[in-house]
Amino acid sequence: MITVNSRRNYSCRGRRDSFTFTKWGVVTLTVISPKPQPVLSVSPSWPNPGASVTLNCEGLELQSAGWRFFWYKTVPDLSKRNYRPSYTYELLPGSTNGTEQNSFIINGPTLTAGFVCRAGRGEPKFYTHYSEVKFVWSADSAAASLSVNPDRVQHFRSESVTLTCKGNSTEWRVMKSTERDHLSFCSNWGKMTGSTCTINMNWSPSGVFWCESGSGEFSNAVNITIHAPKPQPVLSVSPSWPNPGASVTLNCEGLELQSAGWRFFWYKTVPDTSKRNYRPSYTYELLPGSTNGTEQNSFIINGPTLTAGFVCRAGRGEPKFYTNYSEVKFVWSADSHPAASLSVSPDRVQHFVDQSVTMKCGENDTKWRLRRFTESTSPSHVRCSNWGTMHGSSCTIDRLEDHSGVYWCESESGKFSNSVNITVQDDYDDIILVSPVHPVTEGDPVTLSCRDKKQNLLSNVFFYHNDKLIQNDSREELKISAVSKSDEGFYKCQHSGKESPSSWMSVRVTLSSPVSSSRLLLIIGPISGIILIIFLLLLWRYRRPKDLCSFRSDKNNQRSTTNHRAEIEISDNNAPSEGDALYASVKPSEAAAPAEPKEITYTMIKFKKLRKKRKPRKPEERVVYAEVKPRAAELAPTYAVVNKSKAKKNRKGKPAATNEPVYSEIKSGATLNDESAL
Incomplete structure (x- = not known):
């Protein structure tokens, strides 16, 4: 029995009769497994436009034993619903009789296509199986x-x-x-x-x-x-402790595909104290100007800024695909929110490691959580229950080892308190600087001192401001009677070769300070000037007379009774219309007492047009009253009776020529009231 993959020698001989035999002939028969299958390779698989492609048909053990190689292009066959895609094969030009070499070059240009190969030998031809399909890919398309x-x-x-x-x-x-x-x-x-x-x-x-x-x-x-999973960007904030009113820049980074059509969305965190997770929970609110995202991966928040947390994420495509939110990053401020505040007892920045410190959250809410951020831990994994004891709104830390950092409160209603810096002195034998934990208002007094672990006040202390020595005498304290913005900075003290850590003292500038006042004047000054110019233009327009009139007046020497004489030139041609106001200057007579100031007095004369009647009144009966208000406060108002006379017309309808002025007598108010004719 002949088996697969076996090789045996067989012999045979022939016989002519019972005594005559031929020689033995030896035959070696090798039986191999089913048809071999060559392995096709293509190079390159992504050719440049116009480049040639080389096909190699390999993997035949008897490659040199008379094989010829045939090369085919695949044609998709969608009629067969097999698990594996089906193809038919077309011989490539130049491959009809096969090639002796097991390689074949296809000259470009080449579009996306599949290729197979097989080998054959003998007559009739024995063929191997087809190779697996190999593809040459192209970004160019045709049909x-x-x-x-x-x-x-x-x-x-x-x-x-x-x-x-x-x-x-x-x-x-x-x-x-x-x-x-x-x-x-x-x-x-x-x-x-x-x-x-x-x-x-x-x-x-x-x-x-x-x-x-x-x-x-x-x-x-x-x-x-x-x-694999959604990417998570990395948010950074700068600065993390901004000065009051300063802007803060957020940067959303860490995306490998940052330039691939991302838009960046910026959020402010809102504390969520309802969830009792190990990691503090927050909800997110889009910042103004971030509804549709920004092309740039940076975002500027203009001050003033209170303590707040921020996150970012990126999105692209329609419908929008979003990355995960970044980790929360905080911007801290020493200024407190109207609805949330944090106080520290003892009220100072620096503490010894074995001391107890209590931090209390206060204002309107009754439910609080105390948060902290240290250089060695993530802000998402720390709250009072992890390193202290929470009683109501107070957190007590019995031992401050590794507790240097920033602390703040978060309320049930979603508010952040002011932030405070706590510095822990780990060396028992060292000293600390006693400085205010909260900002000092400009103009207020402040006192800094140096103490040891027994809370003893030390004398002969060197005090430094921003590493510059500012006091080195026998005094125990550094006293600043009226602190200013220039006093803000880092302070530390030295005593007997020991040095305290440095602590920042913040100075809060009030609105009444010179700096704020000067800024206010820069704004109010130009605005006031513009308003004054507009007011003067309106006043000039209102007081401009429509007709020119001049008054001449004589003033008596007596202060109680003053007679004025005014000269008014009026005719029908230039008489003011009804409702018009007429201004004229009244000059005092030269006989006035030299002691009195020679001021010009103005009067407003209103003309009223009389209705026509069957029996017109005489011209002298048409009178106009004017009130003349002298500038001197002690003089009584003076009234003037102005007689307006018409010029007589001649028969040709032309007015009689006259250059004679019309004079009026100005009488005091008391005299005018006594005349019964009026």
Whole structure:
């Protein structure tokens, strides 16, 4: 019995009769397994436009034993619904009789295509199996094309990606080849609807994708890289302790695909004390100006800024794919929120490691949590219950080891308190600087001192401001009678070779300070000037006379009774209309007492047009009263009777020529009241 993969020697001989035999002939018979299958390789798999491609058919043990190699181009066959995609094969030009060499060169240009090879020998020809299909990919398209939405190479696993085939055919399949040359089509890792394949990113690894049509065309090929979970950007804030009114810059970084169409969204955190998680919980509110995202990965917040937390995330595509939120980053302020505050007892920045410190959250809320940030721990993992004891709104820390950092309160209603810096002196034998933990108001007195672990007040202390020695005498304290903004900075003390840590003393500038006043004047000054100019223009326009009138008046020497004489030139041609105001200057007579100031007095004369009657009144009966208000406060008002006379017309209707002025007598108010004729 002949078995597979066996090799045996067989012999035979012939016989002519019972006594005559031929010589033994020896035959070696080798039985191999089923047809061999060569291995095809292509180089390069992504050729440049117009470049040639080399095919190699390898893997045959008896390669030199008379094999000839045949080269084929694949044609998609969509009629067969197999698990593996089906193809038919077309011999390449120049390969009809096979080639002696196991390599074959295809000259460009080359579009996306699949190739196979096989070998044959003998007559009749014995052929090996076809090799597995190998592809040459091209970004160029001819009769078919593939588009990707979102239109980019790299995607995240939680994104939705669709591949759409276009061309003359009505039947399509979307193919994918992975790094391990695994060939599959859309139904294995997505959903095919018409000519569109929607990728299930959880089942689809990275690979090369292309379309194959029912009429046998290949589309352009695209490389798609699938990243595992959503990325998480890294937020940074600068500065973390801004001066009052200063701006703060947020930067959202750490995305590998930062330039690939991301828009950045910026949020302010709101404390959520309802959740009892190990990590403090927050909700997020979009910052103004961030509703549609920003193209830049930086965002500026203009002051004033209180203590607050911020996060960022990025999004792209439609529908929008978002990254995870960044970790919370905080901006701290020593100024307290009207609805939240933090106080420290003892009320100082520096403390010894074995001392007890109590921090109390206060104002309107009854439910609080105390937070801290240290250089060695993440702010998301620390609160009072982890390193202290919370009683109501107070947190007591019995031992301050490794507790240097920033502390603040968060309320049930979502408010942040002021922040305080706490510095722990770990060396028992060292000293501390006693300085205010809260900002000092400009103009207030402040006292700094140096103490040892027994709380003894030390004398002969050196005090430093920003590393500059400012006091080195026998005094025990550094006293500043009226602190100013220039006193802000880092302070420390030295005593007997021991040095305290440095602590920052903040100075709060009030609105009444010279700095604030000067800024206010810079704003109010120009505005006041503009208002004054407008007022003067309106006054000039209002007081401009429509007709010119001049008054001449004589003033008696007596202060109690003053007679004025006014000269008024009036005619029908230049008489003011009804309701018009007439201004005239009244000059005092030269006989006035020299002691009295020679001021010009103005009067307003209003003319009223009389209705026509059957029996017109005489011209001298038409009178106008005017009130003349002298500038001297002690003089009584003076009234003037102005007689307005018409010029007589001659028969030709022309007025009689006259240059004679009309004079009026100005009488005091007392005299005017006594005349019964008026």
